[in-house]
Amino acid sequence: MTKPQNASGGCLCGNVRYRTDGPLYDLHYCHCRTCQKASGAPAIAGAFLSRDALHFIDGEPKVFRSSPIVERGFCGDCGTYLLYRPLIEEWSDWLIITIASLDNPENYAPKRHYGIESQIPWFDIRDNFPRERYEDGFIDILAKGSQEERKAILDRFGQN
Ligand SMILES: [Zn+2]
Numbered sequence: 001m002t003k004p005q006n007a008s009g010g011c012l013c014g015n016v017r018y019r020t021d022g023p024l025y026d027l028h029y030c031h032c033r034t035c036q037k038a039s040g041a042p043a044i045a046g047a048f049l050s051r052d053a054l055h056f057i058d059g060e061p062k063v064f065r066s067s068p069i070v071e072r073g074f075c076g077d078c079g080t081y082l083l084y085r086p087l088i089e090e091w092s093d094w095l096i097i098t099i100a101s102l103d104n105p106e107n108y109a110p111k112r113h114y115g116i117e118s119q120i121p122w123f124d125i126r127d128n129f130p131r132e133r134y135e136d137g138f139i140d141i142l143a144k145g146s147q148e149e150r151k152a153i154l155d156r157f158g159q160n
Pocket residue numbers: 011012013014015016075076077078079080
């Protein structure tokens with residue numbers, strides 16, 4: 001099924017609005033603890049997007065640096081979690097937007113689970129999509145590890 005190339009979305013109060021003009025890919029759930037905390041939900045649904053394909057029409061998200069290598073954008077007025085943006089050079093060409101903040105989330109069904117080691121036990125997953133774990137400490141390794149250690153992690157996550 002082809003996905004609409006142009007999507008739009010925004011936050012709950014409407015002060016931040018965006019549109020996209022590139023494909024959304026690797027639609028996924030993330031169960032990691034940071035996504036749970038950022039959203040107040042058991043998991044988020046996210047879509048990868050080329051960084052230059054995201055355009056804010058109204059407002060700008062506020063940014064919170066949630067780890068040494070990632071910042072997250074949310075509406076400064078209503079708090080809706082909107083995007084995940086890596087800060088390391090190797091990942092500087094993409095970001096993730098939250099599928100539930102899109103105007104038509106029904107068109108973007110996730111097909112993978114990330115961060116499955118943090119799945120909340122009562123959050124019952126009834127699909128057979130691939131389930132990926134995050135390696136312990138991978139954020140610290142990307143932030144402070146040796147070149148070889150960083151490369152091993154980047155190679156593993158670089159298949160988006
Ligand atoms: Zn808002």
